[in-house]
Amino acid sequence: MKFSLCQMDIVPGDPEANRKRVQEWIESTVQNENPDTIVLPEMWTTAYTLPQLEEIADHDGEPSRSFLQQLAQQHDVNLIAGSVANKKEDGIYNTAIVIDRKGNAVYEYDKAHLVPMLDEPQYLQGGKKRPEVFELEGLKIGLIICYDLRFPEIIRPLALDEAQALFIVAEWPEARANHWENLQIARAIENQMYVLSANRIGNYNGVEFSGRSMVVNPWGDVLEKGSQHKEEVITTTLDLEKVKQVRKDVPIFESRVPHLYD
Numbered sequence: 001m002k003f004s005l006c007q008m009d010i011v012p013g014d015p016e017a018n019r020k021r022v023q024e025w026i027e028s029t030v031q032n033e034n035p036d037t038i039v040l041p042e043m044w045t046t047a048y049t050l051p052q053l054e055e056i057a058d059h060d061g062e063p064s065r066s067f068l069q070q071l072a073q074q075h076d077v078n079l080i081a082g083s084v085a086n087k088k089e090d091g092i093y094n095t096a097i098v099i100d101r102k103g104n105a106v107y108e109y110d111k112a113h114l115v116p117m118l119d120e121p122q123y124l125q126g127g128k129k130r131p132e133v134f135e136l137e138g139l140k141i142g143l144i145i146c147y148d149l150r151f152p153e154i155i156r157p158l159a160l161d162e163a164q165a166l167f168i169v170a171e172w173p174e175a176r177a178n179h180w181e182n183l184q185i186a187r188a189i190e191n192q193m194y195v196l197s198a199n200r201i202g203n204y205n206g207v208e209f210s211g212r213s214m215v216v217n218p219w220g221d222v223l224e225k226g227s228q229h230k231e232e233v234i235t236t237t238l239d240l241e242k243v244k245q246v247r248k249d250v251p252i253f254e255s256r257v258p259h260l261y262d
């Protein structure tokens, strides 16, 4: 399966403008790269305009879900469609959305860990469920949102449930770019799976975002890395034999001692 990771800038607080941009990104990515799956960054409808979210967040995933379903179907492409600010009954969540190429809503996940450094806990609710493995065309996938990357506790169960690739949708700041890069490599090595990420670029409210969207193989080799400042599309294919091979060569899942871990 061929994946295109969209390393975009985001217009703060203007979902309509961002939907227009995402539509253009999807159209040009399909035309230029012909991927099976396109990946978008975190909170791409609004960016981190937290005090405005009461007015501009989606309601129960709409209109983003329908907008993405229509685009996926029209362009015959799966969408790991980043995340959006999403108002539900008890507050606003940071919700990741996955749509398949037929326009089916395959999976949604509310970001579990809220970032104190960006004041998320003041404005958002943390997701109540851990991420689960879902499938796109036979590939077993885990999906997390940005700060979740710091919590191996929620990523290990995805590997134990046979995920072959972990996707990270993000707005990770430049100030902690070394954590961004090294944690992705660590998660790939310790879980012996591909790690692919789509991070935003640009600035908002004095925070510079770090780009550097990545593709890391299950051995921990960085196969692709976006630049720091430029909008770009990174396209890659995955060799699933590599997951099997690494798990065979260093059989950590057979060496685990679960009763020591509680």
Ligand SMILES: O=C(O)CCC(=O)C(=O)O
Residues within 6 Å of the ligand: 042, 115, 118, 145, 146, 147, 148, 150, 170, 171, 172, 173, 176, 179
């Ligand atoms: O963990 C970090 O340093 C950044 C996390 C973040 O920016 C986010 O989750 O949006």
